[in-house]
Amino acid sequence: xxxxxxxxxxxxxxxxxxxxxxxxxxxxxxxxxxxxxxxxxxxxxxxxxxxxxxxxxxxxxxxxxxxxxxxxxxxxxxxxxxxxxxxxxxxxxxxxxxxxxxxxxxxxxxxxxxxxxxxxxxxxxxxxxxxxx
Numbered sequence: 001x002x003x004x005x006x007x008x009x010x011x012x013x014x015x016x017x018x019x020x021x022x023x024x025x026x027x028x029x030x031x032x033x034x035x036x037x038x039x040x041x042x043x044x045x046x047x048x049x050x051x052x053x054x055x056x057x058x059x060x061x062x063x064x065x066x067x068x069x070x071x072x073x074x075x076x077x078x079x080x081x082x083x084x085x086x087x088x089x090x091x092x093x094x095x096x097x098x099x100x101x102x103x104x105x106x107x108x109x110x111x112x113x114x115x116x117x118x119x120x121x122x123x124x125x126x127x128x129x130x131x132x133x
Contacts, residue, residue: 044089048073053104055085062101069095 045067052065052075059077063084067073071090074083098106 048087048089049098049100049106051075051085052098052100053106056100056102057104059084060102062099064097064099066097067095 048067049065052063055075055077056063061077061079064076064078065073066076067089071088073087073089075085076083096108098108100106
């Protein structure tokens with residue numbers, strides 16, 4: 001009786017197919033999780049910008065919204081020494097700095113969004129980042 005010393009090609013292929021399927025399932029799950037997290041972050045960012053717009057129109061003055069890389073944000077009025085609102089968010093798209101006028105219109109502060117893709121994703125008319133871009 002002859003003993004075989006190794007695996008057949010069929011056995012190796014079956015194992016590779018199983019590994020490929022498991023990898024595809026894990027990758028798909030990770031991509032879905034990132035998409036959901038990006039949507040949550042965009043919702044958080046939208047809420048922060050909307051509150052800055054409400055503060056500007058409520059006070060009748062321009063305010064400055066600053067979002068830092070670590071998620072801290074603050075809304076500052078020109079005549080007030082301390083921030084008029086502040087908080088944290090889990091993961092901002094990037095640090096940025098915008099000025100919101102009394103009518104709620106935004107403009108990015110020069111040099112505050114250095115990366116080109118972020119400038120393209122910021123819609124100054126709506127005063128928010130477009131998560132789809």
